[in-house]
Amino acid sequence: MVDDSWYVALSAVLFTLGVIGVVIRRNPLVIFMSIELMLNAANLALVAFGHRFGSPEGQTLVFFVMAVAAAEVAVGLAIIVTIFRLRRRLSVDDLSLMRW
């Protein structure tokens, strides 16, 4: 039996990895994957806390988050594809039309 707090610690590690990924990677798709990692880290924490309290709220929220993440994928990929069609290259460093 693994204690709940280990899952919370793991989720904190995953969340941090996600943040680092968003900050250092340049490809929008990889940044997006890192954001998904952050959302799933939060999901893991919610499930762990829900298990600790024995209440369904945490698990319920996870289902909603999954649905929202799916919607986010749909919108995000559409936006990324639109930009790729215009530009034929994919890096956030190219998104520098507007500065200051």
Added chain:
Amino acid sequence: MTPIPAPPVLLSALTPVLVILAAGALVLLLDLVPPRDTKQHLGGLALGGFVASLLASVWFWDADLRAFRDMIALDNFALFFNLVIGYAGALVVLLSMDYVRRTGAETGEYYALVLFAGSGMMLLGSATDLIVVFLSLELMSLSLYVLAGLFKTRLDSGEASMKYFLLGAFASSFLLYGIALVYGATGSTNFDKVAAALAGKAPDGLVVVGLGLMLVGFGFKLSSVPFHMWAPDVYQGAPTTVTAFIATGSKAAAFAAVIRLLFSALRSMQPDWTVLLWGVAALTMTVGNVVAIAQSNLKRMLAYSSVAHVGYMLVGLVAGGASGAGAVLFYLLAYTFTTAGTFGVISLCGRTSGDESVDVRDYAGLARRHPLLAFVLSLFLLSLIGIPPLAGFVGKFYLFGAAVRGGYLWLVVIGVLNSAIAAYYYLRVIVYMYMREPEEAIPAGLVPSFAGGLALAISIVGIVLLGVMPAPFANLAVAAVAPLLK
């Protein structure tokens, strides 16, 4: 066999939101049937949706409904924000009708997305559970990401959309992790239960980190420094009417969620978040105003100015209490009319039918060519500076007055100094309009639009009315925050 008890469902608590959602669904359906060459009727339907929602909100005033196991509240606080967002949505739809047509982006989805975003914003004002806060925030944000990229063939619009999306999703995951930690610390996502769990004891590490992460998430949505860097790019690249909606509606909605969260669920941690917001408010005002001076693109300048205005409103949150929170609500109402009007004027200015004039030099000599338009834009800019007798002045007066009474004199000093800095870049536009000659042979002019003119007229009436007789509206705002403070 025992029957499964059905949970009580009180749909009437959602009436203003459902009206808008129904209008959005209807727009999507009617988009499929003729006439196909024009979508003006869908714009009319969207306008009808917002007006009906406004009427519903007035009808329900003084109601105190709780529904869906206390996840939704329809109290005066929610209703006040319904009014602000309803006005913002209606003004944006009016401004859009001719704008999307002449920029070649007229689609049925546009109006549907504006309605869906509006419903998310209204739901955010009603949310009394962290689950609903997250869901309605995403409903609003996802619609706005798409709207920002409305011009599919223009790079700046795509760039704005992508930046908004990546940073918005980034912020949402911070918010979600904060929600998870607060849930872990208190055992509930319901605002009242969170407040009960936190009352009367020193906050532990988990909830402090959770509060911090949630404020980071909301900081992005509010575009407060240091999470403001998306705002100028998105405001500049997005279609002007969408920019107006992001600047007014989404900001009001994010403030609604922040105020309800801080003043009801996390009220026992007031000393902690007051210190945090003090610094954020001072930084936000100063950075917004100082960087705005350097801008020559009007939309970008207004983006930084809106960052600064978020700073002023955070002063009200720091001041706290009914007068501080009430002042924020009043300011949001005044700010909605002023900003929607300013972006409205920009959306009506262009050289040819397709393009828009966003550079300050385009406005040189506008007073000679279109005296009325120049006068209207001057009024909006003067209200943004805070010149009496316009709405912006009264809003700032209430905000800074509440902060002085709360004993935050230094913050008020920083705020007043910032207002003085702000006068420079707003007045520069007025100087260009009245005292400079146009540099180009074909200067920018007015693209006539009846609906757009109507929106500007409503905004002008709004800012003059709020400026000349603010008392009834201020009382309304104080009555609106009363349910949170009891």
